[in-house]
Each structure stands twice: as structure tokens, then as C-alpha cells.
Amino acid sequence: MxxxxxxxxxxxxxxxxxxxxxxxxxxxxxxxxxxxxxxxxxxxxxxxxxxxxxxxxxxxxxxxxxxxxxxxxxxxxxxxxxxxxxxxxxxxxxxxxxxxxxxxxxxxxxxxxxxxxxxxxxxxxxxxxxxxxxxxxxxxxxxxxxxxxxxxxxxxxxxxVEKLNAEVNFLRAQVNPHFLFNILNNLYALTLKKSELAPDVVLKLSEMMEYMLYDSTGEKVPLEKEISYLSNYIELERLRFSGGAAINLNINAALNGYEIAPLLLLPLVENAFKHGLGKQTKGGWLKVDIGLVQSTLKVVVENAKPLIVVDMGKGGIGLDNLRKRLDLLYPASYTLQLEDKKDAFLAKLVIDLI
Incomplete structure (x- = not known):
């Protein structure tokens, strides 16, 4: 107070x-x-x-x-x-x-x-x-x-603020059961095959859990940790679509020295997987571009649209909740652009971190 x-x-x-x-x-x-x-x-x-x-x-x-x-x-x-x-x-x-x-x-x-x-x-x-x-x-x-x-x-x-924080805490607590279930299934299959990927999967999942349960409890976290968490999330989701989808993550920035509100970038990528690649039977793709110019962070998430389009704002904490959090945390310091193209859906978030 x-x-x-x-x-x-x-x-x-x-x-x-x-x-x-x-x-x-x-x-x-x-x-x-x-x-x-x-x-x-x-x-x-x-x-x-x-x-x-x-x-x-x-x-x-x-x-x-x-x-x-x-x-x-x-x-x-x-x-x-x-x-x-x-x-x-x-x-x-x-x-x-x-x-x-x-x-x-x-x-x-x-x-x-x-x-x-x-x-x-x-x-x-x-x-x-x-x-x-x-x-x-x-x-x-x-x-x-x-x-x-x-x-x-x-x-x-x-x-x-308390309501939105409660929703974020709920997201942190539930750890997306479907995501965790799929990762554990994939990990089980890798261990049966005695794959060299198994230890790496365990490490990434451990880092994600540590970030969600401990590192993301403050108002701000180092930007590199938020990006690392997002990278681990994408890499583990990649196991579900191995060989069936093109998933690319491009990071063109030196992230040291900046901070961001925790779990702020997750909804953009989570919605792309859940309502984009998750609804595709073949030919799916996802591209995430992250750039930082001085103190301005730009995140562009683009994915192929499924044949049956589902509202991108539903599921998880959703894009509506993301916009509300941005209004409170970065008033007049962000833009969130959602573009529904013919064959793809694009979300572009630009935040001034200072």
C-alpha cells in the first residue's frame, strides 16, 4: 500500500x-x-x-x-x-x-x-x-x-488486478493438463525406445515447472527467463507434431537487462498451438519471431488456419485476459494486433518495457 x-x-x-x-x-x-x-x-x-x-x-x-x-x-x-x-x-x-x-x-x-x-x-x-x-x-x-x-x-x-492475478495463478497451478499429459506420454515412449532425447525432455519440463511455480511469482521477471520458458514450451509441444508440422522460433535480440510481467507471452503461443496446429490434420505450420530494439519488444506469432476455424480468444487465460493485463501493466505502452488472414492467423504484440 x-x-x-x-x-x-x-x-x-x-x-x-x-x-x-x-x-x-x-x-x-x-x-x-x-x-x-x-x-x-x-x-x-x-x-x-x-x-x-x-x-x-x-x-x-x-x-x-x-x-x-x-x-x-x-x-x-x-x-x-x-x-x-x-x-x-x-x-x-x-x-x-x-x-x-x-x-x-x-x-x-x-x-x-x-x-x-x-x-x-x-x-x-x-x-x-x-x-x-x-x-x-x-x-x-x-x-x-x-x-x-x-x-x-x-x-x-x-x-x-487481483482478479487477473487469480486467473494467472490458476494457469500456473493447472499447468495445462492436456499439455502435461501429452509430454508425459511422449516421454514414456522415448524411454521405451531408450532415446537420447528423453533426458533433454525431462530437463526442459523441469525448467518449465520451476519457472511456473517459483520464478514467475513476482510482478516482473527477467526477459531472458520468460523467453527461455516460451522456448521450452515450444520445444516440448514440438514432440506432439514431430514430422507433421513446421514449427520455427526465431529470437533476434540481446535480452539481458530487461524485465517483463511473467507469463505474458504464453497466451499468444498457447492459442496458436491449441486452435491452430491442434486442429490441423496435415500441412500445419507455426512461426514465432521475437525481436528487441532498445527497450521495445516485438513478438509476432503466425500459424496456419485449420479448415474449421475456432475462436482464438477461448481456452487458457485467453487473448481477452491478455489484453486486460496489458491495459493494467503497460497502459499506453503496448499494441496488440490480431489479423485474420485468408490462410493464417497473425498476432503481433509490441511492448515498451521501460
Missing amino acids: DALDKPFRLPFSKRSTTLRHALMHSAYWVLITGFFIYEKRYLIYKASMPYFAACVAGRIVLLIIIAYLNLQYFLPRYLLRKRYLAYFTAIILSVLGYLTAQSLFDFYLYGYVVGPMRNSNLVESLSYNFFSTLWYLGLMLALKLSMDWYGQQLVIQKIT
């Missing part, structure tokens, strides 16, 4: 707030105080410093009282419970109380202290204080609503 959003209890109150809210409210009242000081600075010369200080302090204290009466008491007790008449009555009474106190002080200040240099008009004073009070209350209410909206957006974003 951000230190600014960590809650703490207010002194002399059962309510709690956050440092972010406290700083924003403080900044608001500092600005209002600065405005009053600027507006009433002439009173230093016309009426003396004590009257100037009393004028500014009196206005600010009265405004703070009715502002927080509204925010902490009237809003939750009346407005949020749809007791509209009681709410507006309370607001009007609090404003009238402010008007009475402030206008009487202004009448005395400008009528007797400042004297003939400024005429005192009680009606004018009442009118000015009434509309200025509503203006400042409106600003305070707008500030509260904006902060509440911001808090709601943080909660929504947190829930969305």
Missing part, C-alpha cells in the same frame, strides 16, 4: 483518514487562507494588524466549522440516508449562523473601525457573505467528491 494511502485515526475523533486526504484538505485551506490574506491586506493599514488577523482568522475558522459539519455530519447523517429536507435545513441553518456572526463583525469593522473610509451596508455584507459561503462550501464538496471518486477507482483497479 502507498504510504500516502495508509489510514490513521484523527485526534479527538473515532474517524480515520489517509495522509493523502489530509494533505489535500490542508492544501485547500492554505489556498483559501492565502486568498483572504491577499483580499483583506488593506486592513493592515486601515484598521491595524489585530483587526486584520481577526477578520481573516474569523472567516477561516467559521468556514472550517460549517464545511466539516457538512462533510462529517450532515452528509452521512441526512443526505446519504435520503433525508433531503433535513439536510438542506441543516445547511441553511449553518450558513445563517455563519452569516450572522460574520456580517455582524463586518458591520462593526467597516462601520466603526474603518469608519468613513468605507461605508457599512448590512444588506450588502449579508449578500456577499451568503454567496461566498455557498461558493466555498461547493468547492469543499467538489474536493470531497473528487477524492471519493479517486478512492473508488483505486479499489476498482485493485479488484481488477
Whole structure:
């Protein structure tokens, strides 16, 4: 949690707030105080410093009282419970109380202290204080609503991230049973034949399991590990289509030094195998090109289309989930292009990793 959003209890109150809210409210009242000081600075010369200080302090204290009466008491007790008449009555009474106190002080200040240099008009004073009070209350209410909206957006974003992470954790836990079943069958056949490929298959499967269960638990992983995992996945899937499909992986990049969100590239290749080569009886092919220019990663996955086309977004965590993760993890820093060609399906992902 951000230190600014960590809650703490207010002194002399059962309510709690956050440092972010406290700083924003403080900044608001500092600005209002600065405005009053600027507006009433002439009173230093016309009426003396004590009257100037009393004028500014009196206005600010009265405004703070009715502002927080509204925010902490009237809003939750009346407005949020749809007791509209009681709410507006309370607001009007609090404003009238402010008007009475402030206008009487202004009448005395400008009528007797400042004297003939400024005429005192009680009606004018009442009118000015009434509309200025509503203006400042409106600003305070707008500030509260904006902060509440911001808090709601943080909660929504947190829930969305947790949901997507849960889906990724589910992917990590299930380890694609069909994929694992096929690999174990192939491994069993290789051991019966005493093939030299068996140890290599065991090693690749072990590396994949280690990555999925341990290395990919953080927010970011080294790019070379993500590519290595993808390479192992492709090599093990290649056993299923040995001799029956052309599968090519081209890596044209120096990957050291960059990081990426874990398991972000898997859906592109997983969908190509599941809905492309997995539906082909013959003549299937798959091509994966990975390139890195400075900090921009480009991954292009293209595969032959089967005779019966199946929605590429279904199965696994899917391309829809991938796009949602990208929106959260790399907002405005990625493009995901899906192209349905006549004989092939192409997916191109470009991410700025910085």
C-alpha cells in the first residue's frame, strides 16, 4: 500500500483518514487562507494588524466549522440516508449562523473601525457573505467528491488486478493438463525406445515447472527467463507434431537487462498451438519471431488456419485476459494486433518495457 494511502485515526475523533486526504484538505485551506490574506491586506493599514488577523482568522475558522459539519455530519447523517429536507435545513441553518456572526463583525469593522473610509451596508455584507459561503462550501464538496471518486477507482483497479492475478495463478497451478499429459506420454515412449532425447525432455519440463511455480511469482521477471520458458514450451509441444508440422522460433535480440510481467507471452503461443496446429490434420505450420530494439519488444506469432476455424480468444487465460493485463501493466505502452488472414492467423504484440 502507498504510504500516502495508509489510514490513521484523527485526534479527538473515532474517524480515520489517509495522509493523502489530509494533505489535500490542508492544501485547500492554505489556498483559501492565502486568498483572504491577499483580499483583506488593506486592513493592515486601515484598521491595524489585530483587526486584520481577526477578520481573516474569523472567516477561516467559521468556514472550517460549517464545511466539516457538512462533510462529517450532515452528509452521512441526512443526505446519504435520503433525508433531503433535513439536510438542506441543516445547511441553511449553518450558513445563517455563519452569516450572522460574520456580517455582524463586518458591520462593526467597516462601520466603526474603518469608519468613513468605507461605508457599512448590512444588506450588502449579508449578500456577499451568503454567496461566498455557498461558493466555498461547493468547492469543499467538489474536493470531497473528487477524492471519493479517486478512492473508488483505486479499489476498482485493485479488484481488477487481483482478479487477473487469480486467473494467472490458476494457469500456473493447472499447468495445462492436456499439455502435461501429452509430454508425459511422449516421454514414456522415448524411454521405451531408450532415446537420447528423453533426458533433454525431462530437463526442459523441469525448467518449465520451476519457472511456473517459483520464478514467475513476482510482478516482473527477467526477459531472458520468460523467453527461455516460451522456448521450452515450444520445444516440448514440438514432440506432439514431430514430422507433421513446421514449427520455427526465431529470437533476434540481446535480452539481458530487461524485465517483463511473467507469463505474458504464453497466451499468444498457447492459442496458436491449441486452435491452430491442434486442429490441423496435415500441412500445419507455426512461426514465432521475437525481436528487441532498445527497450521495445516485438513478438509476432503466425500459424496456419485449420479448415474449421475456432475462436482464438477461448481456452487458457485467453487473448481477452491478455489484453486486460496489458491495459493494467503497460497502459499506453503496448499494441496488440490480431489479423485474420485468408490462410493464417497473425498476432503481433509490441511492448515498451521501460
